[in-house]
Structure formats: C-alpha cells, structure tokens
Amino acid sequence: MSTSTDHESGSKRPRLIVALAGVLLALLLLGAGGFLWLSGDNGGPTIGGPFTLEDGNGRTVTDRDLHGKYVLVYFGYTFCPDVCPTTLTAVSDALDKLGAKADQLQPLFITVDPKRDTAATVRQYAASFTPRLIGLTGTPEQIAAVAREYRVYYAEHRTGPGPNDYSMDHSSILYLMGPDGRFIAPINAEQSGEQIAATIRKLTS
Amino acid sequence: MKGHTVRAMIAVAFMLVAALAFAQQPPIQVDNAWSRTAAAGGNGVVYLTVTDSGAPDRLTGAASPVASAVELHESLNDNGVRKMRPVASLPVDPGKTLTLAPGGYHIMLIGLKQALKAGTSFPVTLSFERAGQVTATATVRQTVGGKAMDHSRVDMPGMDMH
Numbered sequence: 364m365s366t367s368t369d370h371e372s373g374s375k376r377p378r379l380i381v382a383l384a385g386v387l388l389a390l391l392l393l394g395a396g397g398f399l400w401l402s403g404d405n406g407g408p409t410i411g412g413p414f415t416l417e418d419g420n421g422r423t424v425t426d427r428d429l430h431g432k433y434v435l436v437y438f439g440y441t442f443c444p445d446v447c448p449t450t451l452t453a454v455s456d457a458l459d460k461l462g463a464k465a466d467q468l469q470p471l472f473i474t475v476d477p478k479r480d481t482a483a484t485v486r487q488y489a490a491s492f493t494p495r496l497i498g499l500t501g502t503p504e505q506i507a508a509v510a511r512e513y514r515v516y517y518a519e520h521r522t523g524p525g526p527n528d529y530s531m532d533h534s535s536i537l538y539l540m541g542p543d544g545r546f547i548a549p550i551n552a553e554q555s556g557e558q559i560a561a562t563i564r565k566l567t568s
Numbered sequence: 569m570k571g572h573t574v575r576a577m578i579a580v581a582f583m584l585v586a587a588l589a590f591a592q593q594p595p596i597q598v599d600n601a602w603s604r605t606a607a608a609g610g611n612g613v614v615y616l617t618v619t620d621s622g623a624p625d626r627l628t629g630a631a632s633p634v635a636s637a638v639e640l641h642e643s644l645n646d647n648g649v650r651k652m653r654p655v656a657s658l659p660v661d662p663g664k665t666l667t668l669a670p671g672g673y674h675i676m677l678i679g680l681k682q683a684l685k686a687g688t689s690f691p692v693t694l695s696f697e698r699a700g701q702v703t704a705t706a707t708v709r710q711t712v713g714g715k716a717m718d719h720s721r722v723d724m725p726g727m728d729m730h
Contacts, residue, residue: 443652
C-alpha cells in the first residue's frame with residue numbers, strides 16, 4: 364500500500380516540476396514581451412534619466428548632482444580584466460588630451476555587477492584609472508533601473524559553481540550626456556584616447 | 569676501415585653539434601608579456617606574443633603564482649555587447665605570431681593573491697601541447713592617466729586590434 368503511494372508521488376513530482384517550469388517560462392516570455400513592447404512604445408529613443416546610486420565613499424549620487432557638467436557614462440564591472448580597463452584607460456587618456464575642457468566633463472563608471480562591486484571596490488578601481496573618474500554602485504534594483512534607462516544589456520555568465528565563477532556580458536558603449544542631463548550621443552568605447560577626445564570636442568563645441 | 573670510422577665519428581660530431589644548437593634554440597618564443605595594475609582579490613590579465621619556429625603547436629593553458637586560477641580567455645563583441653569566454657586552446661603556427669592583446673585573446677588571472685603594482689613583474693608559465701612549458705616574465709604597466717605617462721605604450725597594443 365505505502366509502496367504504491369510512494370511510487371505514485373515519485374512519478375508525479377517530476378511532472379509537477381515540468382509543469383511549474385513551463386508556467387515559469389511562459390511568465391518569463393510574457394514579461395520579456397511586455398518589456399519589449401513597452402520600451403518600443405515610447406516614441407523617440409530616450410537614453411538616460413534619473414538615477415540614484417552610491418559612490419565609492421558610500422554617498423548617494425543622483426543624476427541631478429551632475430547637472431551643469433557634461434557627463435561621460437560607461438557601464439562595466441571591476442572583475443573585468445580586459446575590455447573595461449582598456450576603455451577606461453582610453454577615457455583617462457582622453458581627459459588628458461582634452462586639457463582644460465576636461466574640467467567641464469564628469470566621467471562615470473557604473474557597475475553592472477553590484478553583487479561583487481561594493482562601494483570600496485568601485486572606488487579603488489575607478490581611482491586606478493584617474494582620480495577624476497567617479498565609480499558608482501547600488502542595489503541590484505538601482506543598477507537594473509539605471510541600466511534600463513541607458514538601454515544597457517547585462518547578464519551574468521556562469522563559468523563554474525563558485526560564488527565568483529562568473530563574468531558579466533555587458534554593452535560596452537560610452538554615453539555623452541549634456542549639462543542638462545539630456546543624452547547627446549553614444550561614443551564608440553573601443554577607440555584610442557585621442558579619438559574619444561576628438562569626438563567629445565566635436566560634440567561639445 | 570679506419571678512415572670510415574673517422575668519417576663516421578666526424579659525422580656524428582657534426583650531428584651532435586647540430587642537435588645541441590637546435591636544442592638551444594627553443595621552437596616557441598614568448599615575448600612582450602605585460603599586465604595591468606590590479607587590486608588583490610580581483611582579476612588580472614596578461615597579454616603577450618608567441619612565435620613558433622618549430623612544428624605547429626597549441627597553447628593549452630597558463631599558470632602563475634600570483635593568481636588562484638589562470639585561464640585562456642577571449643573577449644567577443646556581439647553587436648556591442650562584450651562577452652568574455654574561456655578558450656580551451658589556441659593554435660600556434662610557425663611563421664605566424666599569436667598575439668594576446670586587449671579586446672581579444674588574453675590570459676585571465678582569477679583571484680589575485682597580491683596587488684599588481686606598476687613597474688613590478690611576475691612569472692607566467694604557458695603550457696604548449698608539444699613544446700611543454702615556457703615561462704615568461706610579465707611586467708605590470710600603470711593604467712593611471714597622467715601627463716608624465718607614456719600613453720602610447722599603454723594604449724596602442726589594444727588599439728591595433730580594432
């Protein structure tokens with residue numbers, strides 16, 4: 364009697380899991396579809412917007428704190444050893460090339476890996492490129508919000524079972540924002556400092 | 569009979585010299601190994617070039633005492649989305665230089681046991697399918713911007729890739 368019950372529930376459980384997984388997948392697809400529909404429905408390409416994040420010293424930084432200056436935004440993560448440092452080195456170089464004009468420009472590094480990138484990590488990382496670069500982190504929700512506004516794609520890519528065994532896939536683009544906080548133009552992140560400086564000079568003159 | 573022996577001995581001597589000369593000229597040469605400043609606990613990178621003057625070979629892995637794990641990686645650009653993926657091995661062909669440079673193939677140092685400070689250097693041992701292990705010395709370059717810095721040296725290897 365009891366063995367037959369065990370057998371029955373044993374065979375039912377996988378079916379229940381499959382059904383639940385199906386429902387979950389359907390919900391995910393619906394959500395993704397809804398997101399695409401909503402983001403495609405708001406007319407012009409608005410990039411950027413209000414955000415609330417945390418700087419390397421644990422202070423809250425919002426988009427409004429930066430108004431009055433041109434802002435150069437880059438999304439990346441500090442465990443990124445290749446692409447992000449290449450771009451941030453170029454940005455630091457571009458600031459040098461811009462000379463006095465760089466005083467009107469605030470470069471931002473926003474992490475897409477808030478799980479690992481604490482305020483201290485982000486501060487240390489940003490400072491290793493140039494003291495002018497502000498590193499920002501936040502709660503996963505705050506990061507998701509700002510990434511959505513900038514239409515930045517990011518996703519964890521698992522490489523192993525350990526907590527640190529992942530890299531982040533992420534959009535690698537520089538966003539130039541005006542002193543009023545409005546989006547001016549994207550800048551190719553894979554250029555030399557000289558090229559980035561030339562583009563910024565052209566877009567801000 | 570005697571002349572034969574002498575000639576054979578001379579021939580063997582020549583062959584030995586040739587073999588020794590060949591042995592002293594390693595078929596795989598690793599050059600320009602460099603890294604970036606990085607914090608302890610984080611991840612680092614090594615870029616370098618490999619030239620092969622012998623038979624076709626494959627770079628199958630790397631190790632370094634400065635990191636808990638070392639992997640061969642490739643940075644891919646998928647429509648503006650940057651992805652980093654491990655690579656099992658890389659072909660090393662005679663006459664062609666294998667270049668590991670920013671934005672492409674690189675050696676990833678996972679979990680740095682120490683901070684990588686500018687001007688210092690550390691060993692990195694590459695494993696080749698045929699040539700075995702070859703150890704190179706990677707020099708850490710500064711990434712901080714500043715007028716005193718020679719930026720062309722820091723930036724250009726990466727920019728050449730694009």
